[in-house]
Amino acid sequence: MTATQTRLDHQPARTRRAAPNSRDRSAGRSKASTIITTGILVVVALYFLVPVYWVVLAATKTTEDLFASNGFWFGSSFNLWTNVVQVLTYDGGVFVRWFANSVLYAGVGAVGATYFAAAGGYALAKYEFRGRNAIFGTVLGGVLVPGTAIALPLFLLFSQLGLANTYWSVLLPSLVSPFGLFLCRIYASASMDTSLMEAARLDGASELRIFHTLGLKILTPALVTVFLFQLVSIWNNYFLPLVMLADSSLYPITLGLNNWSSQVERLPEFYELTTGGVLLSVIPLGIAMIVLQRFWRGGLTEGAVK
Amino acid sequence: MTKHLKYTPWVLMAPFLALFLLTFILPILAAVGSSFTKVRREGLFGEEGIVSEFAWFENYAQALADGGFIASIGRMVLFGLVQVPVMMLLATVLAILLESASARWPGFFRAAYFLPYGIPGVIATILWSFLYVPGLSPIIDAAAVVGIELNFLGPSTVLWSIANIVTWTYTGYNMMIIIAQLKSIPGELYEAARVDGASGWQVAWKIQLPLIRPALVLTTVFSIIGTMQLFAEPQVLSTSSTAIDSQYTPNLSAYTTAFAYNAYNAAAAQAVLIALAAFILSFAFLRLTNRKSV
Numbered sequence: 001m002t003a004t005q006t007r008l009d010h011q012p013a014r015t016r017r018a019a020p021n022s023r024d025r026s027a028g029r030s031k032a033s034t035i036i037t038t039g040i041l042v043v044v045a046l047y048f049l050v051p052v053y054w055v056v057l058a059a060t061k062t063t064e065d066l067f068a069s070n071g072f073w074f075g076s077s078f079n080l081w082t083n084v085v086q087v088l089t090y091d092g093g094v095f096v097r098w099f100a101n102s103v104l105y106a107g108v109g110a111v112g113a114t115y116f117a118a119a120g121g122y123a124l125a126k127y128e129f130r131g132r133n134a135i136f137g138t139v140l141g142g143v144l145v146p147g148t149a150i151a152l153p154l155f156l157l158f159s160q161l162g163l164a165n166t167y168w169s170v171l172l173p174s175l176v177s178p179f180g181l182f183l184c185r186i187y188a189s190a191s192m193d194t195s196l197m198e199a200a201r202l203d204g205a206s207e208l209r210i211f212h213t214l215g216l217k218i219l220t221p222a223l224v225t226v227f228l229f230q231l232v233s234i235w236n237n238y239f240l241p242l243v244m245l246a247d248s249s250l251y252p253i254t255l256g257l258n259n260w261s262s263q264v265e266r267l268p269e270f271y272e273l274t275t276g277g278v279l280l281s282v283i284p285l286g287i288a289m290i291v292l293q294r295f296w297r298g299g300l301t302e303g304a305v306k
Numbered sequence: 307m308t309k310h311l312k313y314t315p316w317v318l319m320a321p322f323l324a325l326f327l328l329t330f331i332l333p334i335l336a337a338v339g340s341s342f343t344k345v346r347r348e349g350l351f352g353e354e355g356i357v358s359e360f361a362w363f364e365n366y367a368q369a370l371a372d373g374g375f376i377a378s379i380g381r382m383v384l385f386g387l388v389q390v391p392v393m394m395l396l397a398t399v400l401a402i403l404l405e406s407a408s409a410r411w412p413g414f415f416r417a418a419y420f421l422p423y424g425i426p427g428v429i430a431t432i433l434w435s436f437l438y439v440p441g442l443s444p445i446i447d448a449a450a451v452v453g454i455e456l457n458f459l460g461p462s463t464v465l466w467s468i469a470n471i472v473t474w475t476y477t478g479y480n481m482m483i484i485i486a487q488l489k490s491i492p493g494e495l496y497e498a499a500r501v502d503g504a505s506g507w508q509v510a511w512k513i514q515l516p517l518i519r520p521a522l523v524l525t526t527v528f529s530i531i532g533t534m535q536l537f538a539e540p541q542v543l544s545t546s547s548t549a550i551d552s553q554y555t556p557n558l559s560a561y562t563t564a565f566a567y568n569a570y571n572a573a574a575a576q577a578v579l580i581a582l583a584a585f586i587l588s589f590a591f592l593r594l595t596n597r598k599s600v
Contacts, residue, residue, distance in 0.1 A: 033506070037408040044400060045418045048474065051433040052421070054444070058436065071437075071444025120322035123315035135319070142330045144588065146535045148557050149581040152564055152573055153337035154329060173329040181322060207314040236426040238538040239557070243565075254428040254538075261432045262545045275436070278429055289424040290417040 052282060058275040059083055063268050066275070079272075087276040095277055097249060098256035102235060104167070105252055109174030110231040114223050117177045121184025122215045126192065136185065142178035148239045155243045169244040170252070174234045180226035187222035188215070228292055235285070253281050341365050341575040365575035374553035375576060379583060381465065382555060386533040386587070389469040394526055396473070397480035398518070402510050404481075405488045416485070419478035427475060427538040434471045435546050459547035468539045476532070480525045487521040488514060523595050527588045534584040537561070556580045 054071055060083070065075030087095050124136055154173060158164040163172070192215065200210045216223070238254045245251060248259065261274045344361035369375055400419060404412045422430060437443045438458035449456045458467045491514065499509050537557040544550035552566065553559040557580060564573035 033408045034410065037403050037406065038410045041400075041403060041409060041415045044396075045415055048418050048422055048478070051430075051437060051474070054437060055433055067441055071442065071447065116322040116325065119318040123318035127311065127315035129312065129315050132315075135323070138331075139326065142326065144531065144585065145330070145334065146531055146581055146584050148535045148537055149337070149577045149584075150330065150333050152560060152570075152577050153333035153340070156340070156570060157333055157336055172325065176322065176325045176329050178326070178330070207311065208317065211318060232424060235424075238426065238428045239535075239561075243561075254426045257432060258428050258542055261435075261542070265545070274432060278432055281429060282425055285424040286421055289421050 052286070055275055055279050055282065059279040061272075061275075063271050066271055083272050083276040084280065087273055087280060090273055094248070095253075095256065095280070098251050098253045099281070101250060102252040102254075105170050105174060105237075105241075106231050106234040109171060109234045110227050112175040113177040113180055113230045114227040116175060117180030117226055118184050118216060118219055118223055119211065120181045121186075122188045122192075122211055122219065124181070124185045125188035126194065126197065126215075139178045139181055143182055147237075151240045151243045154240075158244065164244055165246045165250070167250060170237075170241050170250075173240060174230070174237075177226060177230050180230060183226055184219060184222050187219060192218045257281065337574045337577055340571050341578050343571055345571065361571070365572050366579070368572055369575045369579055372553075372559075374551075375556065375559045378553050378556045378559050382533055382536060383587075385465060385469060385536070386530060388466075389472060390526060390529045390533065392469075393473045393477050393480065393529065394522060397477050397525070398484055398515075398522065400477070401481045401484035401488060401518075402514055405485060406506065408506075416478075416482070420482055421478065422475045423479040425475065427471070428542050430471055430475050431539045431542040434467070434474070435543055438467055438543075439546055459543075459549060461549040464543065464547050464549045468536070468543065471539050472532075472536070476529070480529070483525050484518050484521050487518045491517050519595075523592070527591060530587050530591060531584045534580055534587070556583070 057071070057074060058066060060078050060080040061069065061075040062077055062079050065077055065079075069075035120139075124132060150173075155164060155169075158169050163169050196214060197210055200214055201207075205213070235252075236254070237252070238258075241250075241252050241255050245255065248256070251259070257274065257277050260270050260277060264270045264274060342361055342363075342365070343358050344364055345356050345358050347356050400415075403409055404416055409415070425433070437445055440446055440457075443458075446456045446458075457463060495513055495517075496509065499513055504512070535557055536555045540550050540554045540558055541561075544552075544554070552562040556576065560573045560576040560580065563569050563576060
């Protein structure tokens with residue numbers, strides 16, 4: 001029940017009255033339907049977990065075992081520790097560097113993008129000024145423009161500015177989330193009471209102070225969604241860093257691992273490096289997804305239902 | 307309105323707008339601009355420098371006359387027509403099952419289905435490619451025992467192998483959005499349905515499906531845009547499958563044109579066409595769904 005409670009706390013007040021019935025939503029609750037439903041869910045779970053299971057086993061094997069033994073069970077040797085050490089130390093610990101780069105890009109990018117989107121969305125929702133609708137319309141168009149269509153011209157632009165192949169070339173585009181601004185604006189108009197702002201003004205608070213104390217606090221549920229969304233999309237991004245970065249010491253983990261896996265044809269020892277590297281990069285993400293999924297409010301729909 | 311209030315919104319929006327201008331508006335304008343430009347070299351060997359000149363629709367004509375590029379768009383339309391409905395159906399069924407009272411351990415299943423979303427497309431493809439490659443794949447080994455010969459990387463199958471990776475990655479994400487909308491359905495509606503003696507099927511068809519329509523429409527539009535942008539999966543898989551050429555998807559084609567042939571103007575025209583195709587398909591879908599509801 002605590003999980004449900006946490007989730008409900010993030011919901012706007014109007015949906016809260018659904019809470020008492022939330023566990024009691026279906027007409028069919030016979031024993032047979034429980035068995036069938038759970039059976040289907042188990043089969044589907046196998047589909048989603050099998051590749052992860054495979055890589056856990058593969059990371060314990062030597063290259064010979066990888067090809068000789070059954071992929072769904074352990075090989076004759078248990079080589080996990082050797083493989084992990086090899087992944088972490090290969091080429092002067094470049095894997096650790098890639099991982100740190102990904103953390104930097106995703107962490108700084110997501111925090112910055114969330115803050116800027118919150119400020120922008122709040123301004124669009126709570127102030128009236130000329131050009132407000134034009135700005136919102138333009139940003140909304142930005143939500144629909146494919147990111148990869150922008151990456152190529154952005155590379156040409158950044159080359160001219162001397163920014164290509166630097167940390168900035170990946171960080172700067174990661175700091176913008178048109179979707180985040182869209183969500184924050186909708187959330188701010190729906191759940192932030194203007195009379196609260198008036199009261200704060202009467203108390204002598206400055207406008208920026210009102211945003212930083214009152215605004216950010218009320219926007220928190222939307223900010224969590226924007227942050228998670230941006231974090232995952234930067235972490236998963238491949239096209240932008242591929243286009244921007246030539247120096248492999250600036251690579252995020254996606255580019256680095258692809259670099260390793262593309263060498264397996266010529267150098268079979270890269271099989272061990274790749275499977276070990278994939279395992280090491282999946283573990284923290286897996287834990288993060290399991291912990292974070294309860295906060296994931298799929299806030300996209302919040303705008304769509306209004 | 308006081309003067310103070312007049313400047314505040316602009317101060318708040320300034321960082322976002324500056325970055326939006328730099329990383330969205332300028333590149334889009336630059337892309338459109340360079341898609342209408344061609345570069346001509348002066349002198350016999352281009353030794354007298356290069357001049358840019360207005361090319362009208364030359365780059366677009368070139369892109370549209372490129373059989374490989376057009377074929378890649380057709381391939382993505384086929385891909386989308388099959389993969390998007392399959393994924394949305396799976397996501398919807400899973401969401402409804404998980405939200406029904408019949409489901410055991412919904413928290414565990416939700417996390418398991420959502421997990422692949424946190425795995426980058428590149429890494430998901432590396433993972434699945436191990437299960438596709440003969441010699442490594444336990445699936446191919448198992449099928450061979452029963453006498454079935456599987457080839458996941460052949461010319462006729464590799465597109466669906468990619469579809470599997472995309473479905474694996476994004477089904478859980480779409481499911482979460484649908485679950486969020488299911489949770490916002492007021493409990494009284496279920497109460498009323500129960501009083502009327504509605505079956506589980508009727509609740510799903512008559513109450514849940516109509517009310518999660520906005521979530522379905524939205525996730526489908528995002529899936530359509532995503533399909534048009536497909537890049538990482540085919541690019542990574544191309545190292546283990548000869549059936550994937552350098553123009554397999556529109557984005558792969560634009561990338562090749564830009565970086566292998568250094569034809570940036572032609573690549574810009576392709577990038578604009580990809581964005582246009584995504585827009586047109588999204589709007590066509592929105593029109594279609596709006597008409598149905600009238």
